[in-house]
Amino acid sequence: MAQTNLGMEFGSSYVSIVKQGEGLVLKQSNLIAVKKENNNYYNYCVGEKAKNLLGKTDDRIVVFSPVNGGEIISLPHAVYELKEYLNQLHIKRNLFNKLKIILAVSTALSKDEKQKYIELCESVGAKEVILIPKIICSAVGENINIGANNARLVVDIGGGTVECAVINLNTIIQGSTLALGGRNLDTTIVDYVKQKYNAVIGIKSAQLLKEQIGSLYPNDSAEMEVNAVDVSTNTPLFIKVTAKDIFEATYLFLDEVIKIIKTTINTLSPEISSDVVRNGITICGGYSKMVGLEKYLRQKLGLNVLISDNSESATVNGLSKIVNQHELLEKILLNL
Ligand SMILES: Nc1ncnc2c1ncn2[C@@H]1O[C@H](COP(=O)(O)OP(=O)(O)OP(=O)(O)O)[C@@H](O)[C@H]1O
Numbered sequence: 285m286a287q288t289n290l291g292m293e294f295g296s297s298y299v300s301i302v303k304q305g306e307g308l309v310l311k312q313s314n315l316i317a318v319k320k321e322n323n324n325y326y327n328y329c330v331g332e333k334a335k336n337l338l339g340k341t342d343d344r345i346v347v348f349s350p351v352n353g354g355e356i357i358s359l360p361h362a363v364y365e366l367k368e369y370l371n372q373l374h375i376k377r378n379l380f381n382k383l384k385i386i387l388a389v390s391t392a393l394s395k396d397e398k399q400k401y402i403e404l405c406e407s408v409g410a411k412e413v414i415l416i417p418k419i420i421c422s423a424v425g426e427n428i429n430i431g432a433n434n435a436r437l438v439v440d441i442g443g444g445t446v447e448c449a450v451i452n453l454n455t456i457i458q459g460s461t462l463a464l465g466g467r468n469l470d471t472t473i474v475d476y477v478k479q480k481y482n483a484v485i486g487i488k489s490a491q492l493l494k495e496q497i498g499s500l501y502p503n504d505s506a507e508m509e510v511n512a513v514d515v516s517t518n519t520p521l522f523i524k525v526t527a528k529d530i531f532e533a534t535y536l537f538l539d540e541v542i543k544i545i546k547t548t549i550n551t552l553s554p555e556i557s558s559d560v561v562r563n564g565i566t567i568c569g570g571y572s573k574m575v576g577l578e579k580y581l582r583q584k585l586g587l588n589v590l591i592s593d594n595s596e597s598a599t600v601n602g603l604s605k606i607v608n609q610h611e612l613l614e615k616i617l618l619n620l
């Protein structure tokens with residue numbers, strides 16, 4: 285019997301799929317658009333197509349993510365979306381081809397929440413499902429030798445979660461998770477702009493502003509013009525948003541991130557602590573691309589901060605290695 289081995293992150297912002305022997309084969313926004321017709325809802329489209337509908341339809345179409353804060357909030361929609369992607373990839377799931385999925389998930393999931401991810405994979409035809417903490421995948425993706433007796437602190441700041449963990453000898457020895465991420469900042473930016481400029485911007489514009497001009501350098505003078513609607517007159521207008529605005533709207537999130545890093549560090553034994561101090565902290569996940577993050581965290585934590593060029597793809601790069609290296613997978617599973 286043939287076998288297809290996939291690695292997947294069904295993340296709060298993106299669904300990423302890697303295939304054994306091929307690497308990354310799909311990355312789509314984790315969104316689904318649902319349409320109401322004659323009092324019935326039916327699934328309309330998924331991924332980037334759904335994202336393109338954000339803010340552009342009447343209220344008969346609702347666009348949302350079936351994952352929030354690292355948890356599946358609507359299993360039927362998640363199943364529909366994943367089936368669409370597997371069909372797009374022409375991945376066979378039948379008697380003649382066994383599908384195995386290695387899934388990167390949040391460490392904070394309860395037994396029931398983990399079960400939902402297993403059900404998701406089984407519902408799309410997987411015959412074997414393996415869950416691995418995504419922070420372990422991210423560490424592997426950052427080329428950290430997770431099997432060494434040399435503790436490493438890794439922080440993955442994603443779309444809906446912040447995962448912070450100390451990894452030594454193939455296992456997590458200390459960790460904490462925050463059910464917040466870059467997606468929450470988009471909403472915060474919409475609210476901030478509304479209050480300051482008396483104008484409403486779309487959630488996609490907020491994300492773009494954060495990614496294009498967001499900066500943690502206090503003197504950054506970047507600015508960007510976006511479409512908005514005046515709250516008082518309901519008329520369209522352009523507004524100029526500054527890097528300072530984005531900082532003001534979002535810095536409280538960083539306080540939370542710093543808090544969980546400090547809490548994690550403060551529970552370590554002197555031996556592990558000295559490894560962490562010597563090695564510095566590795567930051568990855570989409571938000572690791574925020575301008576000035578390395579310096580900001582270094583100053584607030586007093587520790588060396590490492591952010592690699594591909595830090596936003598750490599989990600998926602790690603999954604790719606794990607799917608292709610059976611021995612590595614075995615070592616991780618042995619220590620879960
Ligand atoms: N340059 C940037 N500056 C700030 N944020 C960014 C930048 N680039 C991407 N992001 C944000 O990173 C987030 C996506 O991160 P990531 O791809 O790690 O999410 P995910 O893996 O789907 O989520 P999670 O792991 O939390 O479930 C989005 O909110 C995105 O806007």
Ligand SMILES: [Mg+2]
Pocket residue numbers: 293295296418440442443569599
């Ligand atoms: Mg992620």
